[in-house]
Amino acid sequence: MKLSKMTALLAMSVAMPAMATELEVTHWWTSGGEAAAVAELAKAFDASGDKWVDGAIAGGGGTARPIMISRITGGDPMGATQFNHGQQALELVEAGLMLDLTDVAEANNWKGIVNPPSLLDACTVDGKIYCAPVNIHSPEWLWISNKVYEDLGIPVPTNWNEFVESAPKVREAGKLPLALGDQPWQSNLAFGAMQIAVAGLDAWKAVNVDKNMDVAAGEEYAKVFAAAAEARELAKGSAVQDWNQATNLVITDQAAGQIMGDWAQGEFQVAGEVAGKDYTCLLGLGLNEYISTGGDAFYFPKLDDPEKEAAQKRLAALLVSPEVQVAFNLKKGSLPIRGDIDMGAANDCMKKGLEVLAGGNIVPSGDMNWSPDVQKLNEDLMVEFWKSDMPAADAHAKWVENLKSGL
């Protein structure tokens, strides 16, 4: 069986036209929906006459990035690799290890079509473009189980404040108000979502974009920490590890809500739930409807082979093309990086995201604003804060200190 398959594969590879160039592409998309989305990319690349060699690395970005980086710095670069656009690959670009894509970007008018433009800015170092953005993921969503509230006989909350008010009743009914997984990044994500919802856009921008540390230490952010301390009480008794286990608590109506990114809707979809009927999604926790434009991008390490370099550029152009964007993002559940394509097949929550995106209520993501070092420091702080009784003021002071270390 295996042997005949191998022979068939071998025959195929021999029969491939000599033009086809193999490119190994590394990424950390390994869950069901993610793998289906990657398959769309591979299909499109293979159809264009080249060959996509899949290099999936299981275990999430935290596991995959060190492997990718050590391969690039260790002299064994792949053809293309996923990073979150922002500062993760900044030093690799600065060290001259990445391919300059400026000519591809100009030939395909990326400046004109990539929306929001901040995505392309995140790929730009010293005026040159080094990555091809493929999608937008926003983390500031509150997912609510409608059934929990129907059973209690109270209306489904429409924003964070109502959600907090309703929490004691949810507790009385023996259910968990807020599901929160144990992994550090989840605490950090929840805090990030509360930042923009509670502090508002101006304070958020002053801290994260203009890096004004007086605002960071100020009253607006003290409110955020107070709100987070409140939310921490709601999450007491949530004994799960992974984010999708926490989402599952909401899906099975054991928990009232979860703060999680838009990737959570994939889980609701798989469970056969319908947005608006079985669950409710509140963007910006229902307080401030802003989308932060984090997401994924592909970087192309410099290779010596000019043929491979040409193939890398072909792939870069392909990733941004309209057909690939539609096919990939529908499977992935993320928003496309260009506004000029038809996403009619999207569900309600996704449409809401597209609407806000089109309206321009967008902010840059944490990966664009802060170095991985500062983010790790904050992750460590947040998981401690959310899982212990650390006073809000102490956490606030420590948080400002962490931000200052990244200035």
Next chain:
Amino acid sequence: MSVASEADAIRTSSVAKPRPRWSRNVSSKIAAIPMILTALVVFLGGTIWTVVYSFTNSKLLPRANFVGFDQYERLWSQNRWLVSIENLLYYGVMSLVFTVVMGFILAVLMDQKIRFEDTFRTIMLYPFALSFIVTGLVWQWILNPEFGIQGVVRDLGWTSFTFDPLNNPDTVLFGLLIAGLWQGTGFVMCLMLAGLRGIDEDIWKAARVDGIPTWKTYVMVIIPMMRPVFITTLVIVASGIIRLYDLVVAMTSGGPGGNASQVPAMYVYDYMFQAQNLGQGFAASTMMLLSVLIVLIPWAYLEFGGKKHG
């Protein structure tokens, strides 16, 4: 063999006129060069490089931009690092005491000229053949409240039985300890058994003639005589504890509650690779090296320095 005989030949041929020191045993010196180079370049060189770069502000790539003790100041102001050290201390002391005591008692029992000793020894040593990752995963399942011990006992009828060490921040270290002991005790037992076998029969005969009780012979005579074995065991076990990493990753990944089972090696990995802050990771690993040296130097002194303790 040929090297030795050649060296002998050289030595006998030059009996009349002693040759300069450096040219003696030339071939064996040449043969040792690769090993010496490896030791110098890979081990010593790598270590020195790491220590030097821990004084820089290297991020993703190593850069020789020196910032003095900044990385160390930051390291010691991190709550996560302090908690890691505390966890390691608790785990280390408990693990050291229990493995050595249990290993010694098992070795004594094994030394009573029992039947099937080989079989028992093999069984006791088996867990040591497993990596910490496998050990950790196995025990994670055994201690899982749904599928492990708690589940089984509840199915038997004791429905209020609770045994869930890994999900409680106060008990998670004991959960790790159980797995660590299961893995390491057999090895310590074998070391101890070898030590016991090295004790001269005549000592036992003399003790019996004097009418000293067996337990007293062990405590007052045998254990002091086994001092080198104990010291070697302590060094091996202690250096294993300091680099504790895979067991924690497999069983708890540092949780529950964020950092109830964090250890220094995890801090090193996270900051070197996830946070892309090599300088911080190097500083933390230098501190780990320092603690290993604190364990190793007294041992080396006792082993090689003072000949009289031999």
